[in-house]
Amino acid sequence: MRCYRCDSVLTDNGFCNSCGANVVVYKRVLKLSNTYYNMGLAKAQIRDLSGAADLLRRSIKFNKKNTDARNLLGLVYFEMGEAVQAMAEWVISKNYQSDNNLADRYMKMLQSNPNRLDTINQTIKKFNVALGYARDENDDLAIIQLKKVLNLNPNLIKGHQLLALIYMKRGDYDKAKKPIMKSLKIDNSNILSKRYLKEIEHHSDRKAANKDTQSKKPVEYTDTRKRFKPEFDTGANETLSGYDVIIPNNGYKESNSGTLTVLNVIIGIVIGVAATFFLLTPARISTLNAIHKSEVLDLNSEIARLNSEISDLETKVTAANDNSAALQGQIDNANSEKDIMIADYEKLITAYIAFQSKSYIECADNLSGISAINTPDFDAKYSESFKNICNMIKDESYTEAAKAAYTEAISLYDSAENVESLNTVAGKLERCFVYNFQEIDYKDAIEKLRDAYTKRYQAAQTEEPDRAQEYKEMATAGMQSVLDRISTAGGSSSAVKTAQDSLAALQAM
């Protein structure tokens, strides 16, 4: 025992030897606390848990730092199935005495097994649910839940008591007795359990009394004996000795009737058939249904799997088709390019042959028909020999072709009166500008071309009125092309002016 003021050890004196504080009352209070602890311990040792808990609580009320009392109270709570309250007491005890405290061991034991702790928590939750069911008068559910709880936590006294109470409510006193006896085995002086047991025993006694009353009724039995009296001639008035045996009348008779036997057999057969029909057939149907259900489920699962496979395959087919279309497109492109390339080579050969035979217009026409001529792709697309031949004959053939076309156009110009001949003249003059206009009198060529366009339009108004407008547009486009070419190629300003005036005149016609 230590002084409340200076924490030094106290002696038998009424004051502290160290600080001189008056410790008479303080010592008495601590002694009372210890006395209650000792009483609680004695009760706990004889399994009077509720009594022990009460005394230990008192001990703590006198001295809240009495860790022995607290630890024992926790142990008692734990034994009663109240794990949370037990934990609380041990934690507080540990708080007051951190070293050499039994609470440490208890808590470690509990915490070292998380499954146990989880089970305890589950049982507590289930007990609370069961209590809710009981309050809502869902007795069946409450009983099921409580049985689960008590299976997991057989020491939960409250659970046993609640189960017994529900059984008693249902009038099932025999069943109620079992959980109450179990609760008393854990806590042999629990007042509530004892009350319930008293009630149960009261009912059992009443039941037994009623049974006795009923068993005494067979006074009629005596009468029965009386009925048999004349047959056996035992003499009703004779006093029975202790060796006399009374054979009760059980009413059993051996059947000797053949008809009755046949009837019994028939009834047996009928019952057998009925039992087969009502008991076995539904079971068989149920089994078959279960088998069919299982088969249907299997088939559904198989169908789902196959559908999934079909879906996958369809996706693959679509992807393959797309791929195939892309490849076909690539093949078509390649074929198209190949055809163009072949056509280009054919044109070059034809142009070369025409060049050799000095047919410069045909040569120039073929060269200008080569797909990539005068384009940036020319160098990359064709072989060196192709480009060499092309370059070798191009300039000379274009120059000579322009000259020849101009000469032919001039020769035809005066005699051209109808659309067809004027088309020929215009076409030849247009070619001059395509090939090489600088080698001819291109200002004159522009004027001639303008006049040819004008005449063709006028002739078309008579010969082909429907196409007159089309010829006008062709003329405008042709002159615009000529203007672009001479402007780009550095033609003389007077020629450019002539082309511009000609274009304006054609647009205005």
Added chain:
Amino acid sequence: MINFDEEIKRFQPSLEVDDTEDAIYNTNTTTDITDVVLELLKEVRDN
């Protein structure tokens, strides 16, 4: 004769493990007789 409705009121829900903290605080706030005695002694001494 036991009255079920009355009896069922005696049963209170058990504390769950999650409630341990609250249980510790609620239990630990009690003042014991020693506290009272010490308070009285202090008052006597002060006077």
